[in-house]
Amino acid sequence: xxxxxxxxxxxxxxxxxxxxxxxxxxxxxxxxxxxxxxxxxxxxxxxxxxxxxxxxxxxxxxxxxxxxxxxxxxxxxxxxxxxxxxxxxxxxxxxxxxxxxxxxxxxxxxxxxxxxxxxxxxxxxxxxxxxxxxxxxxxxxxxxxxxxxxxxxxxxxxxxxxxx
Amino acid sequence: xxxxxxxxxxxxxxxxxxxxxxxxxxxxxxxxxxxxxxxxxxxxxxxxxxxxxxxxxxxxxxxxxxxxxxxxxxxxxxxxxxxxxxxxxxxxxxxxxxxxxxxxxxxxxxxxxxxxxxxxxxxxxxxxxxxxxxxxxxxxxxxxxxxxxxxxxxxxxxxxxxxxxxxxxxxxxxxxxxxxxxxxxxxxxxxxxxxxxxxxxxxxxxxxxxxxxxxxxxxxxxxxxxxxxxxxxxxxxxxxxxxxxxxxxxxxxxxxxxxxxxxxxxxxxxxxxxxxxxxxxxxxxxxxxxxxxxxxxxxxxxxxxx
Numbered sequence: 279x280x281x282x283x284x285x286x287x288x289x290x291x292x293x294x295x296x297x298x299x300x301x302x303x304x305x306x307x308x309x310x311x312x313x314x315x316x317x318x319x320x321x322x323x324x325x326x327x328x329x330x331x332x333x334x335x336x337x338x339x340x341x342x343x344x345x346x347x348x349x350x351x352x353x354x355x356x357x358x359x360x361x362x363x364x365x366x367x368x369x370x371x372x373x374x375x376x377x378x379x380x381x382x383x384x385x386x387x388x389x390x391x392x393x394x395x396x397x398x399x400x401x402x403x404x405x406x407x408x409x410x411x412x413x414x415x416x417x418x419x420x421x422x423x424x425x426x427x428x429x430x431x432x433x434x435x436x437x438x439x440x441x442x
Numbered sequence: 443x444x445x446x447x448x449x450x451x452x453x454x455x456x457x458x459x460x461x462x463x464x465x466x467x468x469x470x471x472x473x474x475x476x477x478x479x480x481x482x483x484x485x486x487x488x489x490x491x492x493x494x495x496x497x498x499x500x501x502x503x504x505x506x507x508x509x510x511x512x513x514x515x516x517x518x519x520x521x522x523x524x525x526x527x528x529x530x531x532x533x534x535x536x537x538x539x540x541x542x543x544x545x546x547x548x549x550x551x552x553x554x555x556x557x558x559x560x561x562x563x564x565x566x567x568x569x570x571x572x573x574x575x576x577x578x579x580x581x582x583x584x585x586x587x588x589x590x591x592x593x594x595x596x597x598x599x600x601x602x603x604x605x606x607x608x609x610x611x612x613x614x615x616x617x618x619x620x621x622x623x624x625x626x627x628x629x630x631x632x633x634x635x636x637x638x639x640x641x642x643x644x645x646x647x648x649x650x651x652x653x654x655x656x657x658x659x660x661x662x663x664x665x666x667x668x669x670x671x672x673x674x675x676x677x678x679x680x681x682x683x684x685x686x687x688x689x690x691x692x693x694x695x696x697x698x699x700x701x702x703x704x705x706x707x708x709x710x711x712x713x714x715x716x717x718x719x720x721x722x723x724x725x726x727x728x729x730x731x732x733x734x735x736x737x738x739x740x741x742x743x744x745x746x747x748x
Binding site for chain 1 (some may be wrong): 448458460461463464465468480490494495498499507509511535558559560561562564565645646647654
């Protein structure tokens with residue numbers, strides 16, 4: 279299909295607190311929009327069918343697969359990506375806990391892990407290990423064997439509760 | 443650095459996963475039904491957790507995509523008397539966290555814990571799951587267990603479809619191309635019934651190979667007064683094994699009755715595919731039927747002894 283025939287829409291979307299207006303082809307997925315149109319390449323594209331969780335972002339505060347949404351569906355809404363976690367260029371408690379506990383190796387799954395846990399720890403500040411494992415079942419990691427990720431999540435929960 | 447990224451973007455900009463389509467986002471049910479009647483090769487987009495993967499891989503290449511996410515009248519959840527009414531666009535998350543569903547229809551809550559993952563349940567809808575009609579989908583199973591009534595709408599009018607008639611084949615429902623699933627009415631289980639939903643999947647959150655749900659009610663003597671079983675993964679639609687359900691009536695809720703029922707479940711017809719043969723599915727049907735009945739009966743007993 280020639281570009282002139284492409285079905286496009288103007289969308290206005292807030293990402294990490296900044297509002298963007300862009301013309302997008304309606305078939306563009308949210309994750310491709312974030313990466314290619316906004317240059318926010320922290321959100322990773324893995325399986326592109328909703329299984330691996332690497333592209334997890336928050337949509338109006340709820341975790342969602344950015345590969346299973348169209349950018350056009352996010353018009354008027356608020357998206358938070360991994361770039362929105364650090365405060366004044368300083369890692370937040372969750373990110374710091376990942377670094378301190380070696381919760382990542384290659385780092386490909388990490389943005390998705392962090393976004394899933396951002397929602398989860400906000401709603402469940404004092405989770406058990408099995409609850410952490412349950413919620414992380416939607417994020418695949420091929421390096422760590424998950425032990426260090428679970429340890430980082432529990433450590434982060436403790437730090438957040440203690441106001442660190 | 444930024445300029446460099448920009449250059450790369452421009453080169454890859456035209457690489458879109460989905461094939462081209464025209465996007466429609468109606469804000470009312472009547473507009474949605476209108477579009478569906480008028481457009482050729484249109485697909486309806488609900489939560490997108492099944493259709494979007496198919497579109498990304500170009501297994502599905504609709505010319506028109508009708509997005510229901512702005513049709514707010516299709517998102518509702520009412521427990522009223524002895525029925526639960528749910529709109530097709532009600533998110534799985536909202537069912538999962540509903541206190542009313544948890545207390546009046548706990549088998550639904552237990553089943554939802556197996557539906558994908560939190561991130562997919564945040565978007566996924568009841569209607570989307572029912573219409574995708576995966577042979578082992580948990581919400582399809584629970585709808586069959588409770589004998590739900592599905593409501594469809596088209597320009598031609600409204601139609602009620604009993605769950606037993608909804609399946610037309612593998613991943614295929616009885617809906618016509620111009621019909622839209624708008625809601626579901628589920629008869630709630632009796633308050634004394636014990637429930638269970640169990641399944642076996644290769645990985646947490648995957649579609650089950652076989653799933654089994656059960657409801658058990660006990661009579662005044664502590665014997666089984668009513669029993670319902672739904673097995674998924676054996677055929678394109680969930681199976682309600684009527685003879686097994688009847689066979690449990692009047693029995694003591696104990697090992698002998700569960701074992702006999704499970705043995706019969708292990709004799710049911712089962713499909714096979716490249717990954718799982720029929721014998722293994724029957725084995726799982728036997729094991730899971732036993733577990734579901736045992737758990738449902740224990741819960742019914744707990745309620746009886748209150």
